Structures are given as structure tokens and as C-alpha cells.
Amino acid sequence: MIFVFIFMMVLAIVMLIVVAVLPDYFSKELSEKEVQNRLEDAMINAIPRYGIGFDFAATGTWDRIQQENECCGVQGRQDWAESPGVAMDSVPDSCCVSRTDECGFGVRVGGTGLFEAGCFQQLLDNGYFWDKVPDGNRDFVIIAGGFAGVLGLGGLIVFVLAVLAKSRD
Numbered sequence: 001m002i003f004v005f006i007f008m009m010v011l012a013i014v015m016l017i018v019v020a021v022l023p024d025y026f027s028k029e030l031s032e033k034e035v036q037n038r039l040e041d042a043m044i045n046a047i048p049r050y051g052i053g054f055d056f057a058a059t060g061t062w063d064r065i066q067q068e069n070e071c072c073g074v075q076g077r078q079d080w081a082e083s084p085g086v087a088m089d090s091v092p093d094s095c096c097v098s099r100t101d102e103c104g105f106g107v108r109v110g111g112t113g114l115f116e117a118g119c120f121q122q123l124l125d126n127g128y129f130w131d132k133v134p135d136g137n138r139d140f141v142i143i144a145g146g147f148a149g150v151l152g153l154g155g156l157i158v159f160v161l162a163v164l165a166k167s168r169d
Contacts, residue, residue, distance in 0.1 A: 006163070040120050043074045050092065051085025059085070063094035069126060070097075071119035077108050079118070 049058035066072055072095035073079030080091045089106050095114045096103035107114060 006159075010159070036124065039123070040074065043120055044079075047074065047079055047083050049085070050080075050083045059092075063092060065119050065123070066092065066094040066115065067099065069117075069119055069122040070115045071095075071117045071122040072115040073118055074120045075118040076116070077114055080108055 046058045046062065049055045050062050051059055072091055077091050077095060080086045080095075086092060087105060089108050091104040091108050091111075091114060093099055093101065093104045097113050097115060103113065
């Protein structure tokens with residue numbers, strides 16, 4: 001019976017120590033370049049999902065980004081060649097300076113009236129991404145990890161006292 005108690009206490013202490021250490025490990029701040037690379041990868045991966053089935057999130061997000069930032073594609077309008085949801089040699093209507101139905105049809109190569117800039121650079125230049133990163137996440141993780149560490153230390157003290165009390169019997 002005492003061995004079950006000892007095992008459960010050791011397991012609890014190990015789990016609390018892990019909970020205290022892991023948040024700090026996962027909360028390391030990314031460098032600006034890493035964040036930019038992840039943003040660009042996410043944008044590239046969303047291009048093939050534009051206009052496909054019920055993926056309204058990708059379509060709506062791209063339309064909003066392109067209209068609000070006056071841009072087209074990740075690096076430019078040529079990126080839309082990779083989207084099965086956009087007709088050949090076309091771009092989404094949200095790439096058009098004057099947006100009307102079918103304004104992006106057949107104008108990807110050599111067309112006029114399209115935004116020229118790529119959205120990735122526009123987002124970086126406009127500071128869009130950095131304004132959206134919450135500031136308090138790291139502080140919360142440090143507080144939660146510290147709390148778990150104190151609980152783990154308290155559990156260790158209780159464990160040692162219980163073993164010492166049992167050994168005196």
C-alpha cells in the first residue's frame with residue numbers, strides 16, 4: 001500500500017514539474033524572420049483553398065486582405081495560377097482596383113486594372129500582423145509555470161514528510 005502511495009506522489013511531482021517547465025519551453029518568442037516565414041507559408045497554403053467548396057474562410061479572408069491592402073496574391077497576381085478555384089489566366093475579383101463581377105476573369109497575365117503589389121509585403125509594410133500579436137501571453141505562461149513549480153515543490157515537501165513519518169513507525 002505504501003508503494004502505491006509513493007508511486008502516485010512521485011508521478012504527481014513529475015507531472016507538476018513538467019507542467020512548470022513546458023510552458024516556458026513553448027513560449028519562447030519567435031524572431032521576426034520566423035514569424036514572417038510562417039505568415040508567408042500560411043498565405044501560400046491558403047491560395048489553393050480559395051473558391052473551393054465550402055471553404056468560405058480562405059475565400060473571405062483573401063478577398064478582405066486584397067481589398068483592404070490593395071494587393072493581389074502572396075507575392076503578386078501570378079500566385080493565383082496555383083489555385084484550382086480560380087479560372088485559368090484569372091485572378092479573384094478582389095484583386096481588381098475597381099471591383100465588379102468577373103473583373104478578374106482572364107486578366108492575370110498582361111491585364112490592367114489589378115493591384116500590382118503582393119499581399120505579403122503589403123501586410124508587413126502596413127504593420128498589420130504585428131498589431132495583432134497579444135502582448136500578455138508570455139507573462140501568463142510565466143505565472144502559470146511558476147504556480148505549477150510551487151505546487152510541485154509543495155508536493156515534494158509533503159512526500160518527504162510522509163515518508164519520514166512512515167519510517168519512524
